[in-house]
Amino acid sequence: MTAVALFGAGRIGKIHAANLAAQPGTRLKYVVDTHQPSAQQLAAQYGASVTDIDSALADPEIGAVVIASSTDTHADLILRAAARGKAIFCEKPVDLTLERARQCAAAVKEAGVACLIGFQRRYDPTFAAVKARIEAGEIGQPEVLVVTSRDPGAPPVDYIKRSGGIFKDMLIHDFDICRWILADEAVSVQASASVLTDPAIGEAGDADTTAVTIRTRSGRLCQINTSRRAAYGYDQRFEVLGSLGMLQAGNHRPTEVTAYGGQQVSTDLPEHFFLERYRAAYALEMAHFFEVVQHGATPRTTVEDGVKALELADAATRSWQENRLISL
Amino acid sequence: MTAVALFGAGRIGKIHAANLAAQPGTRLKYVVDTHQPSAQQLAAQYGASVTDIDSALADPEIGAVVIASSTDTHADLILRAAARGKAIFCEKPVDLTLERARQCAAAVKEAGVACLIGFQRRYDPTFAAVKARIEAGEIGQPEVLVVTSRDPGAPPVDYIKRSGGIFKDMLIHDFDICRWILADEAVSVQASASVLTDPAIGEAGDADTTAVTIRTRSGRLCQINTSRRAAYGYDQRFEVLGSLGMLQAGNHRPTEVTAYGGQQVSTDLPEHFFLERYRAAYALEMAHFFEVVQHGATPRTTVEDGVKALELADAATRSWQENRLISL
Amino acid sequence: MTAVALFGAGRIGKIHAANLAAQPGTRLKYVVDTHQPSAQQLAAQYGASVTDIDSALADPEIGAVVIASSTDTHADLILRAAARGKAIFCEKPVDLTLERARQCAAAVKEAGVACLIGFQRRYDPTFAAVKARIEAGEIGQPEVLVVTSRDPGAPPVDYIKRSGGIFKDMLIHDFDICRWILADEAVSVQASASVLTDPAIGEAGDADTTAVTIRTRSGRLCQINTSRRAAYGYDQRFEVLGSLGMLQAGNHRPTEVTAYGGQQVSTDLPEHFFLERYRAAYALEMAHFFEVVQHGATPRTTVEDGVKALELADAATRSWQENRLISL
Amino acid sequence: MTAVALFGAGRIGKIHAANLAAQPGTRLKYVVDTHQPSAQQLAAQYGASVTDIDSALADPEIGAVVIASSTDTHADLILRAAARGKAIFCEKPVDLTLERARQCAAAVKEAGVACLIGFQRRYDPTFAAVKARIEAGEIGQPEVLVVTSRDPGAPPVDYIKRSGGIFKDMLIHDFDICRWILADEAVSVQASASVLTDPAIGEAGDADTTAVTIRTRSGRLCQINTSRRAAYGYDQRFEVLGSLGMLQAGNHRPTEVTAYGGQQVSTDLPEHFFLERYRAAYALEMAHFFEVVQHGATPRTTVEDGVKALELADAATRSWQENRLISL
Structure with a gap:
């Protein structure tokens, strides 16, 4: 029996608590x-106690x-947990600064503890199937x-100001998808961005719409396009062209109803947002964490x-701010 | 806290036990x-005891x-549970004979207990959405x-012999869909059937492929086609034409991957069988049962x-055996 | 150079004239x-003369x-053209009475002329691909x-009165699809029908909605459902379940646009009606007629x-009128 | 009656000749x-004569x-035809050099003749519907x-050597789509490219895989990804995210067959290549040319x-060669 401490009882903390309970x-x-x-509310629900760090x-x-x-608490908690020899699951990002993130990585390595970062998309059944089929050579x-x-809509501007900017806050997941799916490291990044949905985002020094091109060591090309707002909801797709074919990961929908009306044939919008879209992924991610903790599985x-x-x-x-291609 | 007794620890019993545990x-x-x-195994898993009826x-x-x-145990258990004043959830069918099923209905009514029959398809998110959209007038x-x-494949012939035949064993669900979706009662039934997948099914006095037409009081027409075997898996679809449009309930798939290969564009097969396809429906069905038991909701x-x-x-x-239309 | 006489300069006559011109x-x-x-107008358009039969x-x-x-002119024209030794293309149906249709078949056989009936659906690229893939054993x-x-909507009641009824006028195509796709002959037919879209159709002695089950010699089952009205347009689909899989023939659409709006994801309605839906089929049908006439191809x-x-x-x-299964 | 001279009797010349014949x-x-x-062959087919420029x-x-x-003949022929006051339809590109292309534009303007460039994609029913729906504010x-x-596969390396490179030969169409769909002009272009399908293309000084980002005056972002080879055929899609929703233009397929087999559900590959995919577009383009020539329509x-x-x-x-963002 592994006893677990959960830091954070907000939206995503609740998801993890529920998935923990099922392990x-x-x-x-x-x-x-x-x-x-x-x-207190979350602790009560799962028979836990409230305490301090x-x-x-x-x-x-x-x-x-x-x-x-x-x-802003991630790095500190990772460092302290690692020092105590605890296995760590931490939401992305590790930190907003590279220096501090690298410090965490070093500490985790030195402590020899397991540390999983919450790139839940890798655990999504559709995304994971694409990865497996690429690895199988398809x-x-x-x-x-x-x-x-x-995203269906932007977070409050107050959040955006503390977020590290759209590339660290939102595209961090997409950058992970790029590395994971292409199984290759970037040699250059070129990013363009605009403020098209809300001027307040621009006034906060951030952008809401981006277009990024990444080139990898073996010359593979990755294009990422993101927006803080899609009127039709949460849109999470990718496609991989390979020498023998292509694999697409499409959106998930609440139901498989198709409606034929007088003007059009229609289906459901995509699952509303990340809590719905990645419900299965969050559960599989937490299950994987305990496979790592309890059975020594290799962290994914x-x-x-x-x-x-x-x-x-x-x-x-930097590419966006300096309007130039950045080599890595 | 409602204490529950579960009769049956087989495939479907396990599903219900897990969903019970989450209530x-x-x-x-x-x-x-x-x-x-x-x-014993199932009881241990959920901290229950093994006992007798x-x-x-x-x-x-x-x-x-x-x-x-x-x-063959359903009717007896319903009668005994009703006599004791217990709320009842019972898998379909109530019984293989109409007389006995009606006896159960009478007993339930007299006892004034709640009694839900496990037509889980009515709780499926896709099917329920179609129903709701029809009711909304779409x-x-x-x-x-x-x-x-x-079905992906026929059950063993031994099972088929005890099953009451394909119409009572398999189409019972489809007949319920017909009544539920059309919100109307049948005035006539015409059924055709063939043995096309396995001669042993015919030797057991049953058929494996059917085509049924039902006409309702208001002249609505329902066609049902079924087979004990589909090489591509479990196929569960229906569509409703109305005066203003059509609604289709389609299959669910394990992932939303689309693959473009040298010969074709392909997607996943449908969810493999009823345990996978109706996973959500079984959970929602059990949740509904306890809304009925604990909060007095109207049984669906x-x-x-x-x-x-x-x-x-x-x-x-009878229509199949006598090769004629049966009026109800 | 084959000189051709066209009887009928209406909607379908114009289609055939245009396809003829391209041969x-x-x-x-x-x-x-x-x-x-x-x-006169049609003749002028293609440099032909107007004359009498x-x-x-x-x-x-x-x-x-x-x-x-x-x-009502088909049979007479077939008989007269056959007597003159002309190759014949005739729109469906041959006639509204079986006796007269059989007389035409006998006359055609005796005259030894080619005679194609306009079951254009057999020439449709989608439908023909399904047939070819079945024949290839898929x-x-x-x-x-x-x-x-x-159909998107019913024809005028005056037309319906002269049409021979929905089974001869509309389902004649579907009966041909049944024979062609299953490559088998019917042993029984059971038909149900209702008047659901317009009481005037019922007053004219016809129905507007049907459900037919056909059983073939080898026990194959065919279900046909038709309606004179679909709010969303012309709906022409079929699917064939076989021992190794299933093939579906779907609707065609004017464009491949998918729209993601605030409420739904939508695509085009199907092609509006038969002139649009079967445009390619009509052209291929006429091309086939001249392969038969000029190059001795076997009529399809x-x-x-x-x-x-x-x-x-x-x-x-008869099944509908007498409310019983009809054996053939 | 407009008499027309056709320069070029190759693959695309034949398409235009057939579409001309139908005008x-x-x-x-x-x-x-x-x-x-x-x-001679093409002239004979349409009752034309062979002559010289x-x-x-x-x-x-x-x-x-x-x-x-x-x-390499386009610019010269445009200049000479303009000088003679002929209406001009010319395949893309105008020329491989900007200077010469601008010279053509000036000559056409001075001569006051109609001059259409063969960006046939703008006439494609699917693409044109997307454009119209954007303009309607959807x-x-x-x-x-x-x-x-x-593309399904690269042209011969000899062709590539004379082609002006992938950006002028292949992406010229995509650049036109960008300008047309976004109704905005570029302020910067960033292009990455790789040789991934055939080293001989790299040896010829060209690339076979590209990723381009264009930023427009109003900050709109366009990403283009292209490859000279897709194992599954010709892939021609785009999607436009707007403030109120998204429109996607998808591939066209030869048939609407869906096959359910033991391993997957599959549909046809996209139309094989441009001659098949843009068949309707070529016809509509030529019809538009004569609306311009004969009825004074505004060239599209x-x-x-x-x-x-x-x-x-x-x-x-230049962006690719110099590995930097180019401002326009």
């Missing part, structure tokens, strides 16, 4: 959140921590990856992956 | 199965029973219903629905 | 229509006739055929096919 | 090609010319355009469009 051989022991009522990490019974608190050598990633999304995605986000941010 | 305010207290090891029903703490044992008056219902699939579907199955069987 | 080695010499202005058939230069006039033995056939839709489809239509009409 | 009020009078047998242009009866000869303001453009694809697309191709080529 055989695990027990949520502590919930920690600066917002006490949230912590120090106490949670000091408890030798705690074998694993799940970090789902705000981004499309030969991957050549081109096109990623479309659009490491802190190094977190660092590499951040390097790309950093380069893309 | 707040319920507790699986007893598992009953003639096959002791199955009962009499003891389970005699326990005044038991508020609800879930009947997932073999078809396609005006329903006129034609076409139901396609195919009643024992009367079970009787009515059986009447259609009976008529279809 | 190398053919010349439209005469247009005959009781409505002189239509005949007798003169057209008496001209020894005329090698082939295309009969696109009203149904789905093994065909077992079940489901045909959906819906014979007068015997016309007779057989009519037998089914006749049986279905 | 009322036009007559193909001359066919000119350096390969006499091709010219001088004679064709000197004939005062010739009102329009169709230039479908090799790229998706609000366009923000992001993603273009996928892949002008020589200025040809110049602008070439400017983008030129900038993209």
